[in-house]
Amino acid sequence: MPAEKKHKGPIMFPKATLERLKLYHTLLQEEKNEYISSDEIARKLSIKPEQVRKDITYLDYSGKPKVGYHVSSLLDTLDELFGTKVTDNIIIVGAGHLGKALANYDGFENYGISVVAIFDNNPEKLGTYVGELVVLPLDDLGRVIRRFNVKIGTICVPGESAQKIADLLIKKGIKAIWNFAPVILEVPEGILVENEDIARSALTLKHLLDRTPTEKI
Structure with a gap:
């Protein structure tokens, strides 16, 4: 099952993390596969996999071992963070x-x-x-x-x-x-x-x- 956030409270992000989360959001919108790993995200954005995993922990979101992150679920989480579903x-x-x-x-x-x-x-x-x-x-x-x-x-x-x-x-x-x-x-x-x-x-x-x-x- 796709991971879920653990709480609904506000989260304070370092500015650099917030900027990278924007990049992840854009990347996931174009992703065709059901799952994507931190290594794949890192390779496509030329950053370190450890940094990707650290950034996503701010969302209280975890991937599936040996498979990665469920794309649509992680995208939904980022949509909620950035308020993209509200015009x-x-x-x-x-x-x-x-x-x-x-x-x-x-x-x-x-x-x-x-x-x-x-x-x-x-x-x-x-x-x-x-x-x-x-x-x-x-x-x-x-x-x-x-x-x-x-x-x-x-x-x-x-x-x-x-x-x-x-x-x-x-x-x-x-x-x-x-x-x-x-x-x-x-x-x-x-x-x-x-x-x-x-x-x-x-x-x-x-x-x-x-x-x-x-x-x-």
């Missing part, structure tokens, strides 16, 4: 290239996320369509947030405008911000912020690449 509505502020790409991304449904509106303050963009969504003015933020019970706002605007947008989102009732602007936002206690710094990630890759030997072809 959260999100909005996007910024109808530029990045905002449009996020709005058109059809993989969000696998993670319990639904983009319900996209906003911009550029008159030339207002009323145009991004997929099935019409670009709305910022004046409509409060109405949409209340109508769709939105708790997550995504910021895809230039850095100089990000703090102003964050303040406006919080004022209108947003509880969590997914920030793609290259700035550190100042928010009140209790407001969650997840930063996605594309520029910083690019610099990290360039730094590592410059220090990685390459083979001559």
Whole structure:
């Protein structure tokens, strides 16, 4: 029988463990076999099997000896951890290239996320369509947030405008911000912020690449 969690209480994860659990979740969604071992997970993700087993112990979940983890059961446990079976509505502020790409991304449904509106303050963009969504003015933020019970706002605007947008989102009732602007936002206690710094990630890759030997072809 698939393993079950021993309790329903909240679990505090080290940040590195939580990041790896996200990777396991993605991997298991693509897995076709009924069972998968820690060695297989480790090989596919280029980490140590011991680390995989340690991470999964945080879930109070155990595999089957000599067989491994029951894929659908472990995936259900991770789905519960990340809340993917409960749909959260999100909005996007910024109808530029990045905002449009996020709005058109059809993989969000696998993670319990639904983009319900996209906003911009550029008159030339207002009323145009991004997929099935019409670009709305910022004046409509409060109405949409209340109508769709939105708790997550995504910021895809230039850095100089990000703090102003964050303040406006919080004022209108947003509880969590997914920030793609290259700035550190100042928010009140209790407001969650997840930063996605594309520029910083690019610099990290360039730094590592410059220090990685390459083979001559």
